[in-house]
Amino acid sequence: MTLEGSFSSAALECKSDGVNIITLPHYKQISLGVFNTSRILAQQFDIIHGHGLWLPLNWATGEAAIKSGKPLVITTRGALNSIALKHSSIKKS
Numbered sequence: 001m002t003l004e005g006s007f008s009s010a011a012l013e014c015k016s017d018g019v020n021i022i023t024l025p026h027y028k029q030i031s032l033g034v035f036n037t038s039r040i041l042a043q044q045f046d047i048i049h050g051h052g053l054w055l056p057l058n059w060a061t062g063e064a065a066i067k068s069g070k071p072l073v074i075t076t077r078g079a080l081n082s083i084a085l086k087h088s089s090i091k092k093s
Contacts, residue, residue, distance in 0.1 A: 003057060024057065031056070038064035049073045053080075054092065 004023045007015065015021050022041065024034060034056055042048055042064035050061040053076060065072035078084055085092055 003055075034060045035063060039067055042068040042070055045070065047071045047073065049075070051075050051077055054088075 002011075002021060002023055004025050007021070011021060024037060038057075038060040048061055048065035048068075048070050050058050050065075050072065051074075052058045053074065058074075062072060062074070064070075
C-alpha cells in the first residue's frame, strides 16, 4: 500500500512480477477511511513495513499492525535526522 503518485523503477519491476501495489490518495489529515483500509489490508500480510513516521498513512500502518498482531518494520528514511526533526518540531515532539 502506498500513496498515489509515480512508481519507482523498483516498484514497477515488482508490479510486473505480479506484486499487487495498492494506492491510496494523499490525506492531509487522519481519516477513518485510511485507518479502515489499513486494518483490512493488514489481515492479508505476514509483516507490515512502513517507510516513515509523520504522515497519516504511517500512523494508520502502525495502528493496523498493532491491531492485527502483525510485526511492524519501520524504515525511517531520514525522518529522525536532526534537521528533519526541527521541521514542525512542536508537532513531532
